[in-house]
Amino acid sequence: MAIDVTTLSTTRRRFLKGTGAALAASAAGGLCLPALAQAQEITIISNLSNVGQRDILHRLAAEYEAKSGAKVTINNMDHEAHKTAIRSYLVVGAPDICFWFSGNRMKAFVNKGLFDDISDLFARENYKGVLGATTSAVTVGDKQYGLPMGGLLWGLFYRKDVFAEHNWTPPKTWTDFLAFGEAAKSAGMVPMSMGTKELWPAGGWFDHMNLRVNGLDKHIALMDGKVQYTDPMLTPVFDKWNDLIKAGFFSPNHSSFGWEQAGAALAQKKAAMMDLGGFVRSAFPEADIPQLAYAPFPEVAPGVARYEDFSVNSVHVPANAKNKQGARDFLAYFYKPENLGAFLAAEGAIPPRNDCPPSKDPLVNAAVEELKKVVGTSQYYDRDTDPDMAQEGMTGLQEFMVKPERRDQILERLEKTRKRIFG
Amino acid sequence: MPRFWRRNRHWMTPALLLLPGLVLFGLVILAASFETVWISLHDWDGIGAKTWVGLANYVELAEDPQFYVSLKNNIIWLLIFMLAPPIGLGFALIVNQKIRGMRILKSLFFVPLVLATVTVGVVFGWVYDPNYGLLQLIYGLFGGTTPALLSDENFATFAVAAAGLWPQIAFCMVLFLAGLNNLDEDLIGAGRVDGARGWRMLRHVVLPQLSQVGFIAIAVTVIGALRSFDMVAVMTTGGPYGSSTVLAYQMYEESIFSYRFGYGAAIATVLFVIMIAFIAWYLRGLLRAERSNA
Numbered sequence: 001m002a003i004d005v006t007t008l009s010t011t012r013r014r015f016l017k018g019t020g021a022a023l024a025a026s027a028a029g030g031l032c033l034p035a036l037a038q039a040q041e042i043t044i045i046s047n048l049s050n051v052g053q054r055d056i057l058h059r060l061a062a063e064y065e066a067k068s069g070a071k072v073t074i075n076n077m078d079h080e081a082h083k084t085a086i087r088s089y090l091v092v093g094a095p096d097i098c099f100w101f102s103g104n105r106m107k108a109f110v111n112k113g114l115f116d117d118i119s120d121l122f123a124r125e126n127y128k129g130v131l132g133a134t135t136s137a138v139t140v141g142d143k144q145y146g147l148p149m150g151g152l153l154w155g156l157f158y159r160k161d162v163f164a165e166h167n168w169t170p171p172k173t174w175t176d177f178l179a180f181g182e183a184a185k186s187a188g189m190v191p192m193s194m195g196t197k198e199l200w201p202a203g204g205w206f207d208h209m210n211l212r213v214n215g216l217d218k219h220i221a222l223m224d225g226k227v228q229y230t231d232p233m234l235t236p237v238f239d240k241w242n243d244l245i246k247a248g249f250f251s252p253n254h255s256s257f258g259w260e261q262a263g264a265a266l267a268q269k270k271a272a273m274m275d276l277g278g279f280v281r282s283a284f285p286e287a288d289i290p291q292l293a294y295a296p297f298p299e300v301a302p303g304v305a306r307y308e309d310f311s312v313n314s315v316h317v318p319a320n321a322k323n324k325q326g327a328r329d330f331l332a333y334f335y336k337p338e339n340l341g342a343f344l345a346a347e348g349a350i351p352p353r354n355d356c357p358p359s360k361d362p363l364v365n366a367a368v369e370e371l372k373k374v375v376g377t378s379q380y381y382d383r384d385t386d387p388d389m390a391q392e393g394m395t396g397l398q399e400f401m402v403k404p405e406r407r408d409q410i411l412e413r414l415e416k417t418r419k420r421i422f423g
Numbered sequence: 424m425p426r427f428w429r430r431n432r433h434w435m436t437p438a439l440l441l442l443p444g445l446v447l448f449g450l451v452i453l454a455a456s457f458e459t460v461w462i463s464l465h466d467w468d469g470i471g472a473k474t475w476v477g478l479a480n481y482v483e484l485a486e487d488p489q490f491y492v493s494l495k496n497n498i499i500w501l502l503i504f505m506l507a508p509p510i511g512l513g514f515a516l517i518v519n520q521k522i523r524g525m526r527i528l529k530s531l532f533f534v535p536l537v538l539a540t541v542t543v544g545v546v547f548g549w550v551y552d553p554n555y556g557l558l559q560l561i562y563g564l565f566g567g568t569t570p571a572l573l574s575d576e577n578f579a580t581f582a583v584a585a586a587g588l589w590p591q592i593a594f595c596m597v598l599f600l601a602g603l604n605n606l607d608e609d610l611i612g613a614g615r616v617d618g619a620r621g622w623r624m625l626r627h628v629v630l631p632q633l634s635q636v637g638f639i640a641i642a643v644t645v646i647g648a649l650r651s652f653d654m655v656a657v658m659t660t661g662g663p664y665g666s667s668t669v670l671a672y673q674m675y676e677e678s679i680f681s682y683r684f685g686y687g688a689a690i691a692t693v694l695f696v697i698m699i700a701f702i703a704w705y706l707r708g709l710l711r712a713e714r715s716n717a
Contacts, residue, residue: 084679087469087470087682091470196663197662198660199662252553255573255662255664256553256571256574388683395664398663399663402576
């Protein structure tokens with residue numbers, strides 16, 4: 001009996017010890033950094049959802065390890081989850097390199113002092129010379145805080161075979177556009193495929209209308225909160241947009257599905273055109289991709305110069321990184337024209353460097369050619385304005401697309417939000 | 424040491440065994456709740472410095488039309504979810520019959536409980552799809568077209584709550600099945616001797632014995648309806664244009680997408696107060712039941 005008691009108590013004690021250890025581990029786990037970086041270790045957090053790109057990043061990391069002897073650790077996160085995680089890891093447990101978006105979204109972190117100034121890397125590798133105007137996407141107050149990655153040129157995509165079959169050409173003017181919509185409807189197709197469940201496609205459509213009506217400077221002023229949402233300059237934008245809605249241009253019930261389903265409708269010839277970036281290809285079966293073609297958003301108000309949404313992703317060195325020098329060295333290797341070119345080709349994005357090898361992808365080449373005709377670029381509604389404003393704004397624009405008669409209420413609500421955020 | 428242990432273990436053993444749970448509860452639930460209330464009195468973007476704003480977030484909340492939409496939707500959820508206990512009880516009574524093959528039927532009714540709510544949301548999202556969903560196929564048989572439930576501001580919340588109701592019914596059914604297994608055979612026998620059968624047996628002998636289980640089912644359902652979040656996130660993301668948000672989702676949206684942690688925390692605090700009221704009512708009922716049993 002005595003033996004029984006001792007064994008019992010030891011197991012109990014062991015149990016308690018075990019629970020204590022587990023508890024301590026779970027408590028410490030939250031404080032622990034993802035990896036204890038040594039001088040020769042470089043950690044990267046990526047948000048790549050494209051398998052091809054992930055593979056190339058891993059290949060480049062392995063090559064760099066072999067070349068330099070440093071150890072490169074890549075942690076890949078889900079693209080959407082990363083958007084929320086970045087705010088905590090930049091403060092506690094920053095990696096040495098992270099992926100993000102240039103422009104206003106980058107600026108938000110720069111203003112909080114969470115991204116490192118890498119102007120020295122720009123000077124060392126002479127990036128300004130090869131990047132040209134794209135440098136401005138990662139510049140805040142004359143300093144560079146990131147390296148621009150692939151760019152997405154937004155516009156209208158369509159199927160060449162469908163257009164050939166109906167003898168259509170991409171509409172160039174507003175009158176063309178309205179006539180094209182009628183033609184598409186009489187062919188039994190939705191003129192513009194759109195899925196606004198994730199809200200942003202409505203923001204993009206607004207961008208394109210506003211850029212074509214008011215031009216870049218006024219659009220950016222609105223994005224920066226310097227123009228009221230009730231300003232009369234927006235009246236023609238919403239009037240014209242309202243005409244399209246009334247004419248049944250957009251997919252019915254568009255708020256119940258996202259861009260993937262809208263893209264599939266384009267691929268299945270149920271819709272004639274779609275407003276998106278080059279990634280629309282992922283909604284197409286491999287065999288149909290050669291049919292995909294790009295056309296710029298049509299002219300709305302005659303005489304306005306051509307401005308487009310061109311959004312640029314980016315990579316950054318967090319201010320709290322432990323191995324900032326190692327991060328710079330790795331980025332210099334990663335950003336070599338041949339490496340960057342291979343990385344971006346997998347996504348079908350436009351390389352920011354002008355010395356990357358020419359792409360074999362006709363869509364990318366077409367976008368590069370188009371970009372030369374563009375006078376100025378904004379990024380995208382939710383990248384150009386304050387995130388809080390973007391959320392309210394895109395919700396309002398979606399509501400407008402469903403209930404255009406509520407326009408005044410919606411704009412007043414947006415104006416209230418603008419005033420709260422920008423003062 | 425062993426003597427100290429022997430003398431004190433009658434209270435130390437339970438205390439030590441409770442400690443890990445209490446520490447975690449204190450840290451994750453209690454401390455976090457207090458911190459939420461504290462944050463709700465600040466203007467904070469989640470990263471930078473907090474600015475004290477007093478009750479400004481609550482004042483703004485009181486004027487926010489979106490807040491009332493969320494509150495109204497929470498009430499709709501609550502009302503729809505109240506169907507779960509009676510329907511669950513009905514199913515429990517049916518599958519509790521001793522009929523051949525009933526076990527298979529019973530396990531089929533369990534299925535929604537096995538699925539993660541997110542999965543249920545995705546599947547129902549497909550069912551409701553106006554282009555190729557199951558609902559459209561059924562309507563199509565009669566030559567009709569379905570309303571696009573998830574993109575209509577009047578239907579979206581009902582459609583999402585109906586999807587949420589499905590696993591909730593199964594959950595209530597399981598609770599009532601457990602209750603039915605614990606029925607007092609003597610009481611049923613006595614009832615039978617007195618000539619009770621059918622409806623009267625159910626009404627006067629079976630149901631009174633299920634009152635405690637019923638109470639738990641209702642309380643769990645209320646809390647389930649109030650904390651509804653995952654279904655909304657998966658099926659509509661609060662849309663179209665915020666017409667199907669609930670408080671929990673609005674809190675998430677404000678904090679994560681709009682970077683307004685203070686405002687999000689204020690919504691969380693309001694939700695917390697509503698929940699506390701229900702939990703207090705629940706605990707009171709539980710204590711009263713225990714006292715009457717003792």
